[in-house]
Every structure is written in C-alpha cells, then in structure tokens.
Amino acid sequence: MDVADYAEHAKATLAGDVLGYLDGGSGAEWTLRENTAAYDRIRLRPRVLVDVESVDTAVDLLGSSLAAPLGVAPMAYHALVHPEAELATVKATGAAGALFVASMFASTDLVGMADAATGPLWMQLYWLRDRGALLDLVGRVEQAGYRALVLTVDAPKVARRARDLRSGFTLPPHVRAVNLAAELMAASHVAEAGVSAIERHSRERFDPTITWADLGWLRERTRLPLVLKGILTAEDARLAVGTGVDAVVVSNHGGRQLDGVPATVDVLAEVVDAVAGRLPVLVDGGVRRGTDVLKALALGAATVLVGRPVLWGLAHSGAAGAEHVLRLLRAELEEAMALCGRPTAVEVDRSVLG
Numbered sequence: 001m002d003v004a005d006y007a008e009h010a011k012a013t014l015a016g017d018v019l020g021y022l023d024g025g026s027g028a029e030w031t032l033r034e035n036t037a038a039y040d041r042i043r044l045r046p047r048v049l050v051d052v053e054s055v056d057t058a059v060d061l062l063g064s065s066l067a068a069p070l071g072v073a074p075m076a077y078h079a080l081v082h083p084e085a086e087l088a089t090v091k092a093t094g095a096a097g098a099l100f101v102a103s104m105f106a107s108t109d110l111v112g113m114a115d116a117a118t119g120p121l122w123m124q125l126y127w128l129r130d131r132g133a134l135l136d137l138v139g140r141v142e143q144a145g146y147r148a149l150v151l152t153v154d155a156p157k158v159a160r161r162a163r164d165l166r167s168g169f170t171l172p173p174h175v176r177a178v179n180l181a182a183e184l185m186a187a188s189h190v191a192e193a194g195v196s197a198i199e200r201h202s203r204e205r206f207d208p209t210i211t212w213a214d215l216g217w218l219r220e221r222t223r224l225p226l227v228l229k230g231i232l233t234a235e236d237a238r239l240a241v242g243t244g245v246d247a248v249v250v251s252n253h254g255g256r257q258l259d260g261v262p263a264t265v266d267v268l269a270e271v272v273d274a275v276a277g278r279l280p281v282l283v284d285g286g287v288r289r290g291t292d293v294l295k296a297l298a299l300g301a302a303t304v305l306v307g308r309p310v311l312w313g314l315a316h317s318g319a320a321g322a323e324h325v326l327r328l329l330r331a332e333l334e335e336a337m338a339l340c341g342r343p344t345a346v347e348v349d350r351s352v353l354g
Contacts, residue, residue, distance in 0.1 A: 002332075003288050003325060006312035010081075014315055018080050020163030021198070022311055027160070027259025035255055035286030038263030042295045043354035047341030055334045056344045061280060061303050062148060062225055062246060064120035067097025068330040069297060069345055072322075073254075073284045073305035074124030074150060074229075076105035079175045081315035087116055089314055092323035094118030096330065099303060101150055104137065105177040105185075114144040122148040124229065126155060127214070129207045133184060138222050140179070149222060150249065151215075154230025156208035157199070159257045164196035171197060215243050227282075230257075232267050234274035241278050247302075248275070250283040254307050265296060269350075272300030290332020297345060298352040 011019060025032030057068040072093050079085035086108035093100040094117055101122045102113055114121060123141045128134045138149065163169075170191040177185045188201040219226060225246035231237055232252060240248050250264045250271050264285040272281050283296050284305035293304045306329065313321035342348045 002328060003309045003312070006309060006316055006321065006325060010312040010315045014081060017164075017167035017169050020167050021161075021169050022080070022308060024161050024163035025255035025259065026257055027162075029162075029255060029259065031252055031259050031261050031263070032255030034263040034266075035252070036288060037286075038265045039286055039288070039292045039295060042265065044291065044294070044336070044340055045352055045354040046339055050341035050343065052338040052341060052343045054343060055338050057330060057333055057337070059303065059345050061099065061120075064099070064147060066099055066120070066303065068293075068333060069301070069303040070096070070293065070326055070329060070333075071099030071101060071282070071303050071305045072310050072326075073251075073307040074101040074103040074152070075307055075311060076103040076177070077107045077171065077175050078311065078314060079107035080172075081311050082318050084318050086113055088319035089310065089322050090116050090121070091118075092310075092314075092319040092321075093326065095319075095323050096326035098326050099305075101305065102146075104179070106179060107175050108178065110141060110146075110179045111144050114146065121146050122150050122227070124150040124152060126152055126202075126205075127207045127210045128184070128205055130184065130205070133181065135221055137179060138218075138224075142222065142224060146224065148225040148227055148246070149218075150227040150229050151218070152229045152253075154232075154251065154253055154257050155202070155206065156210075157206055158196070158202035159259070160199065161196060161256060164198060165194055168193050169196050169198060212239055212243055215245065219244070229284075231271055232261055232264070234270050237271040237274035237281075241275055245279065247280040247282060249305065250281060250301075251305075252285055254285055265292075265299065268296060268299040268301060287329070290329050290334070291336045293329060293333045294336045294340065294348060294352065297348040298350055300350075 059069045086106045090113045123146045171188045188197045227247040229249035231248045280302035282303045283301040296304045309325050313325035
C-alpha cells in the first residue's frame with residue numbers, strides 16, 4: 001500500500017549484513033533519522049475551491065522531460081538485492097517516467113543500462129586517485145549516451161558506519177563494480193573481521209586532495225553537464241554557481257557520511273536562495289511519501305531523488321517492485337497537489353507550507 005510496506009519486506013528477507021549496508025548510516029545515525037523526521041515537522045497549507053480535476057506533475061530538467069519531479073538516486077551494487085540488478089531498476093525508472101542516476105559502482109554494464117533506458121540517464125562519479133581510470137569511464141559514459149555526470153563531493157573517504165564494521169561487510173564474489181577494472185576494486189572484496197571493505201576501498205582509491213580548482217580539469221575533458229552532489233550550505237552553493245556547474249544536489253549521502261549534519265530538507269531553502277535561480281537544485285534523503293516530494297518542491301527543489309525505497313521495491317519483486325515504488329510516490333504527489341489546490345508543479349511554491 002505504501003513505501004513502508006516495502007521497507008518491512010526488505011527487513012524480513014534481506015541478509016543481515018546487506019540490510020545493514022543498505023539501511024545503515026554513519027556515527028550514531030542521528031542524521032539518518034533526521035532525514036525522515038524533518039519532513040514530518042513540515043506542515044502543509046492547502047488552498048480550496050481550485051479546479052484540480054486535472055493535475056500535471058511533469059517537469060523539465062536539464063533538457064529532459066520527466067513525468068514527475070522524481071529520480072532514482074545513485075546507489076551502488078543493486079545486485080546485492082536482486083539478480084537483475086540495475087538492469088531492472090533502469091527499466092522500472094523509465095517506465096515510471098523518472099530520472100535514473102547510475103552509480104559509478106553499478107553492478108551492471110553501463111552500455112547495458114543505456115540500452116535498457118527509456119528515460120534520461122545520468123552517471124555518478126567519485127573522484128579517483130587514478131585520473132586515467134576516471135577519464136576512461138567518463139569517455140565510455142559519453143559514448144553510451146548518458147546525459148549528465150554527477151560528481152559526489154561529500155565523500156573524500158567513506159565514513160565509519162557501525163553496522164558495516166560489526167558485520168565486516170564485504171562484497172560477495174558475484175557482486176562487482178563491472179564498469180571499473182578489477183584491480184581498482186580488489187579491496188572491496190577482501191574480508192577482515194571488524195573492518196568495512198567498502199570503507200577500506202575508499203581510503204585506497206578516492207582522492208581526498210581535490211578542491212574547487214580541480215573541477216575545471218574535469219569540465220575541460222567532457223561535453224556533458226556537470227552536477228555536484230553533496231551541497232549543504234549557501235557558501236558551497238555560491239561557489240558551485242561560480243565554477244559554472246549545471247546543477248547541484250542537496251545531499252548528506254543518506255546519513256552515511258558526516259553524522260550530525262542537518263536533514264537535507266532543513267537546508268534546502270538555504271541552498272535554493274543562494275543559487276537564486278541560476279541553476280537547478282535537486283535534493284535527496286528521507287523521502288518516503290508523496291507529501292515529502294511536495295514539501296521539497298515547495299522549498300525550491302527542481303527534482304527529488306529517491307534512494308533506499310527503490311532498492312526495497314527492487315528486493316521485493318525486481319523491476320515491478322521498483323516501478324511500483326516510484327508510481328506510488330507519484331500518485332501520492334498528485335493527490336497532495338490536488339488537495340493543496342496546486343494543479344501543476346510550477347504552482348508549488350513556499351506558500352504551500354504552513
């Protein structure tokens with residue numbers, strides 16, 4: 001009936017270490033909890049006697065049309081929860097009229113995802129120490145027809161995540177980041193008690209020295225739009241505008257990086273105000289209902305990216321489950337827009353909020 005049902009199924013069926021990796025956060029998991037709790041604190045302010053017989057959720061984003069302002073956030077290793085992996089998720093996303101942001105650590109070939117896509121497809125990147133490997137991936141992404149690059153900027157290394165440390169989380173042999181050379185990913189497959197192989201791998205392969213100045217190097221080497229994911233402050237939002245990037249994503253990595261930072265919806269307005277309409281602002285983290293999507297749109301988000309719920313749907317019934325999660329959120333958004341007296345997405349503004 002709603003996203004929570006898929007969450008309960010995932011908790012009952014996924015292996016404990018996999019569930020801990022997918023659903024866990026960093027530190028004491030305060031930010032993880034805040035991402036959902038913050039939406040519950042926001043009230044809606046409906047208008048009545050408005051013609052809402054027809055509700056239109058469609059939006060345009062960086063030259064692509066979406067049936068609703070929804071997308072799938074970049075998440076690694078979909079093969080952990082379903083054998084069809086990202087191939088199922090990308091099919092589901094296209095069928096739902098949403099955006100799919102593939103992870104650099106996808107467990108499905110990037111060309112296969114592109115061939116299966118019926119909607120806009122972006123690729124997420126971490127900045128590797130090996131710039132040659134990074135550029136090789138970017139070139140293949142361009143050739144396959146992806147429409148944007150999403151650079152994650154809040155993870156110079158992966159944070160300590162207690163659930164992964166307790167389980168000694170390690171990728172099983174059948175789950176691989178197939179779009180990168182095996183030697184680049186080897187550390188993520190080496191098990192050690194009390195150690196997260198994901199965290200260890202990031203310390204080896206992610207480049208923690210990059211700064212704003214390095215963005216020019218990447219922009220000179222790709223024709224694709226560049227999106228920065230992990231912006232949480234007005235200061236960084238203004239710097240992003242100054243560097244000429246094409247969009248930003250307000251994100252705290254789903255509560256998986258620095259614990260203690262605010263919920264993304266609590267800083268969304270700050271970032272939107274700082275960019276002042278000069279580029280689109282997306283947001284992820286904590287979205288569980290269509291009313292959450294409406295609240296984010298009212299605060300200025302151009303599109304809302306959904307993470308864990310899509311994987312819960314994928315774990316339940318593959319492409320059908322992932323698509324149903326997105327369609328549930330869209331249906332709930334349509335209902336919320338109608339009951340708030342806002343029949344089109346462009347009419348959703350801060351006056352919706354109480």
